[in-house]
Amino acid sequence: MQQRGGALPKEWQSWPQDLPPRAALIRCCGHCTHFIPNPRNPAAGIGDCDIGRGNHFPMEQHNCSGFQRDTSK
Numbered sequence: 001m002q003q004r005g006g007a008l009p010k011e012w013q014s015w016p017q018d019l020p021p022r023a024a025l026i027r028c029c030g031h032c033t034h035f036i037p038n039p040r041n042p043a044a045g046i047g048d049c050d051i052g053r054g055n056h057f058p059m060e061q062h063n064c065s066g067f068q069r070d071t072s073k
Contacts, residue, residue, distance in 0.1 A: 027067040030058030034066060 029035045029047060037058065038045030045053050051066050 014032055025059050027064045028059050029056040029064075031070055032064070032066075033068045033070045035070070 005032075030037075032049075034050040034053070035058065036048040036050055037043075038047045042058075044052070044058065046057050048055055049066075053064055053066055056062060
């Protein structure tokens, strides 16, 4: 959404500085303590999230603020 003259809306002007680094947000569910593997295909089947962040594949990368690394894997 652009305003007249091509300027960005005021709330977007500091956008890149407001976000944490991209690497801090991208996570793989299979490495998280909250991930519940698919019982039929634990290595590659779509699993669930113990804290309600949705259903994802174990190696699917997505943004997740609830990620906690499972150190036992």
